[in-house]
Amino acid sequence: MRIAVPNKGRLHEPTLALLERAGLHVEDGSDRKLYADTVDPDVQVLFARAADIPAYVADGAAAVGVTGLDQVREHGADLPELLDLEFGRCRLVLAAPEDGPVASTADLDGGTVATEFPRVTRTFFRGTAVDPEIVEVSGATELTPHVDMADAIVDITSTGTTLRMNRLAEIEEVLASSARLFADPDRVGDGKVQQLRTALGSVLAAEGKRYLMMNVPGDRLSEVESVIPGMGGPTVMEVDNGADDGDAVAVHVVVDEREVFETITRLKEAGASDILVTEIERLVE
Numbered sequence: 001m002r003i004a005v006p007n008k009g010r011l012h013e014p015t016l017a018l019l020e021r022a023g024l025h026v027e028d029g030s031d032r033k034l035y036a037d038t039v040d041p042d043v044q045v046l047f048a049r050a051a052d053i054p055a056y057v058a059d060g061a062a063a064v065g066v067t068g069l070d071q072v073r074e075h076g077a078d079l080p081e082l083l084d085l086e087f088g089r090c091r092l093v094l095a096a097p098e099d100g101p102v103a104s105t106a107d108l109d110g111g112t113v114a115t116e117f118p119r120v121t122r123t124f125f126r127g128t129a130v131d132p133e134i135v136e137v138s139g140a141t142e143l144t145p146h147v148d149m150a151d152a153i154v155d156i157t158s159t160g161t162t163l164r165m166n167r168l169a170e171i172e173e174v175l176a177s178s179a180r181l182f183a184d185p186d187r188v189g190d191g192k193v194q195q196l197r198t199a200l201g202s203v204l205a206a207e208g209k210r211y212l213m214m215n216v217p218g219d220r221l222s223e224v225e226s227v228i229p230g231m232g233g234p235t236v237m238e239v240d241n242g243a244d245d246g247d248a249v250a251v252h253v254v255v256d257e258r259e260v261f262e263t264i265t266r267l268k269e270a271g272a273s274d275i276l277v278t279e280i281e282r283l284v285e
């Protein structure tokens with residue numbers, strides 16, 4: 001099975017890091033290589049431009065691919081989405097010069113919009129009452145309104161810094177995007193594809209979770225259980241603690257990292273001791 005992975009840019013490193021954490025180490029994923037093996041002899045990685053990955057997957061050159069939703073929408077293929085990988089979060093927005101005449105989509109009647117995303121932009125305007133001319137550019141889109149090439153742009157923003165630096169103001173959101181795992185429709189049911197989805201999903205599920213382990217005197221167990229916010233019930237195990245408190249138990253539980261601080265205080269009050277907090281590498285649900 002081949003996985004298409006962005007060869008550079010914003011999505012390259014996070015994708016390799018995710019594969020690594022999922023146990024699918026990529027052998028020498030150096031920038032210049034177009035192709036790499038992984039620790040799994042049945043899985044190879046194909047490095048391609050983020051914008052080209054939908055085509056690789058749609059054409060069957062790769063069974064699955066990681067790229068932004070924006071790129072898949074722009075390509076136009078209806079590729080099944082297996083996972084939202086949650087990195088590469090950004091928005092395609094319609095923006096125009098801050099103090100210029102364009103303050104809403106209505107102001108673009110008979111106007112011009114420059115973008116690297118003509119298909120997404122056309123689809124957006126089909127849902128409005130206006131039909132501006134779309135000019136396709138391949139970069140530096142933010143410059144075009146200042147050199148009379150366009151009245152507005154549709155471009156990627158995340159922190160908003162680039163728009164501000166170019167004195168552009170957002171008018172409307174066109175698409176919210178993030179990196180996704182997409183599949184070739186004909187390969188979606190393959191065992192290997194599903195195995196990859198489970199592996200990557202388990203890394204995402206473990207993110208933001210902590211594993212808590214503690215000792216609890218048997219007679220305080222219900223008190224401790226009542227303050228645990230964990231997913232599912234806790235795991236309770238007998239422990240051999242010597243003769244004097246033979247009814248002590250070990251309690252293990254997965255909690256949301258945001259709840260750890262508060263939970264530890266409450267666990268101690270409820271009688272828990274020797275509380276260990278650890279990260280979780282993967283969580284297969």
Ligand SMILES: Nc1ncnc2c1ncn2[C@@H]1O[C@H](COP(=O)(O)OP(=O)(O)OP(=O)(O)O)[C@@H](O)[C@H]1O
Binds near residue numbers: 049067069071158
């Ligand atoms: N500022 C950003 N914040 C978060 N995600 C982003 C941002 N900019 C782009 N992305 C996401 O990363 C994808 C690839 O963009 P990136 O800028 O990394 O590639 P690129 O350098 O433009 O690619 P190429 O030069 O090969 O065309 C985008 O389609 C989008 O999904």
Ligand SMILES: O=P(O)(O)OC[C@H]1O[C@H](OP(=O)(O)OP(=O)(O)O)[C@H](O)[C@@H]1O
Binds near residue numbers: 010158161
């Ligand atoms: O809202 P911001 O945080 O400023 O991010 C938005 C910018 O990020 C992307 O460019 P990138 O930095 O990837 O450079 P590129 O144009 O070389 O792709 C995008 O094309 C915007 O220009």
Ligand SMILES: [Mg+2]
Binds near residue numbers: 009
């Ligand atoms: Mg870019």
